[in-house]
Amino acid sequence: MKELNKNWLTEGLIDFEYKKYMLLAYLQDVKGSFNEKKLYPFLSDLLFHYQNLLRLKENKQLLKEHFPKQISSADFEKLEIIYEELVNDDKIMRELEEIVMFALPKLKDQLVEGKEIYEEIEDMxxxxxxxxxxxxxxxxxxxxxxxxxxxxxxxxxxxxxxxxxxxxxxxxxxxxxxxxxxxxxxxxxxxxxxxxxxxxxxxxxxxxxxxxxxxxxxxxxxxxxxxxxxxxxxxxxx
Known part of the structure; x- marks a missing residue:
C-alpha cells in the first residue's frame, strides 16, 4: 500500500476493525520506508491525513459533509436523483468517531518519526x-x-x-x-x-x-x- 486513499475513512465498509487493519497496514509500509530513510511520498501523505482527521475531529459537521451520499432511489422518467444521507445513521457516526480517535495518535507518532529523520538528513x-x-x-x-x-x-x-x-x-x-x-x-x-x-x-x-x-x-x-x-x-x- 503506497498511499492511503484520501477518502479512506468514509469510503467502503464503515467498520472499526476493517479500518484499523487498513490503517495499520499503511503505517507498516510507512515504517519500512522510513527505516530505509525514504521519506517521500509518505511524509507529505501522512501530514495530509493527520491534518484531515484533526479537522474532522474538531468539526463533526465537517465529518458529515465529508461523507459520501448513497443513491436511495431514482426517477429515470424525470431524471431526478434522490439522495439519502448516510450520516443520519448514529451508529455509523459513532463508528467513524472511534476510527478517528484510534487513527490520530498513530498517524502523529509516525509523522513525528518522519520529521525527525527529515531534520537529521537536512543537517547533513x-x-x-x-x-x-x-x-x-x-x-x-x-x-x-x-x-x-x-x-x-x-x-x-x-x-x-x-x-x-x-x-x-x-x-x-x-x-x-x-x-x-x-x-x-x-x-x-x-x-x-x-x-x-x-x-x-x-x-x-x-x-x-x-x-x-x-x-x-x-x-x-x-x-x-x-x-x-x-x-x-x-x-x-x-
Missing part, C-alpha cells in the same frame, strides 16, 4: 553557490555531490509559482541533465563553465552545489529536501 546537506550568481535566481543548475564519491549529478532547476485560494507558493521543478566525474583538475567552477558552453538554453545560470555528508535515497529523500532548502535559501536572502 549543504547548499552553496558556485561562482558569481546572477540577479535572476529562478533558473539554473543543481550539482549533487556525496562525500567520498567522484560522480556529480547535474540537474536543471526552474522555480515555479502556484496559487491557491489562501496564498501563493513557490516550488522547484527539476530534470536530470547528466552525470559528471569530479576530479582534482575538474573543479565545480569548470563544470559550470562547461555546462554553459554545452547547453545554450541558460547563458548565465545560477548554479549551486548540494553536498551530502552521507549517502541517502536520492529521489525519495535528497531531492525533496533539497527543493525545500533551495526555496528557503533563494527567497530568504532577497
Amino acid at each position: 546537506l549543504s547548499i552553496s553557490p558556485i561562482g558569481l550568481s546572477p540577479l535572476n535566481l529562478d533558473a539554473g543548475y543543481l550539482l549533487f555531490h556525496t562525500n567520498n564519491r567522484s560522480e556529480t549529478r547535474v540537474y536543471e532547476y526552474q522555480v515555479t509559482l502556484f496559487q491557491t485560494a489562501e496564498a501563493k507558493y513557490r516550488g522547484i521543478h527539476t530534470h536530470f541533465v547528466e552525470n559528471i566525474s569530479k576530479t582534482i583538475g575538474n573543479t565545480y567552477e569548470n563544470i559550470k563553465l562547461e555546462l554553459i558552453k554545452k547547453y545554450k538554453k541558460l547563458p548565465n545560470p545560477a548554479t549551486f552545489l548540494v553536498n551530502s555528508k552521507f549517502s541517502y535515497p536520492f529521489e525519495e529523500t535528497v531531492m525533496p529536501i533539497t527543493k525545500r532548502l533551495l526555496v528557503k535559501k533563494l527567497y530568504s536572502e532577497i
Whole structure:
C-alpha cells in the first residue's frame, strides 16, 4: 500500500476493525520506508491525513459533509436523483468517531518519526553557490555531490509559482541533465563553465552545489529536501 486513499475513512465498509487493519497496514509500509530513510511520498501523505482527521475531529459537521451520499432511489422518467444521507445513521457516526480517535495518535507518532529523520538528513546537506550568481535566481543548475564519491549529478532547476485560494507558493521543478566525474583538475567552477558552453538554453545560470555528508535515497529523500532548502535559501536572502 503506497498511499492511503484520501477518502479512506468514509469510503467502503464503515467498520472499526476493517479500518484499523487498513490503517495499520499503511503505517507498516510507512515504517519500512522510513527505516530505509525514504521519506517521500509518505511524509507529505501522512501530514495530509493527520491534518484531515484533526479537522474532522474538531468539526463533526465537517465529518458529515465529508461523507459520501448513497443513491436511495431514482426517477429515470424525470431524471431526478434522490439522495439519502448516510450520516443520519448514529451508529455509523459513532463508528467513524472511534476510527478517528484510534487513527490520530498513530498517524502523529509516525509523522513525528518522519520529521525527525527529515531534520537529521537536512543537517547533513549543504547548499552553496558556485561562482558569481546572477540577479535572476529562478533558473539554473543543481550539482549533487556525496562525500567520498567522484560522480556529480547535474540537474536543471526552474522555480515555479502556484496559487491557491489562501496564498501563493513557490516550488522547484527539476530534470536530470547528466552525470559528471569530479576530479582534482575538474573543479565545480569548470563544470559550470562547461555546462554553459554545452547547453545554450541558460547563458548565465545560477548554479549551486548540494553536498551530502552521507549517502541517502536520492529521489525519495535528497531531492525533496533539497527543493525545500533551495526555496528557503533563494527567497530568504532577497
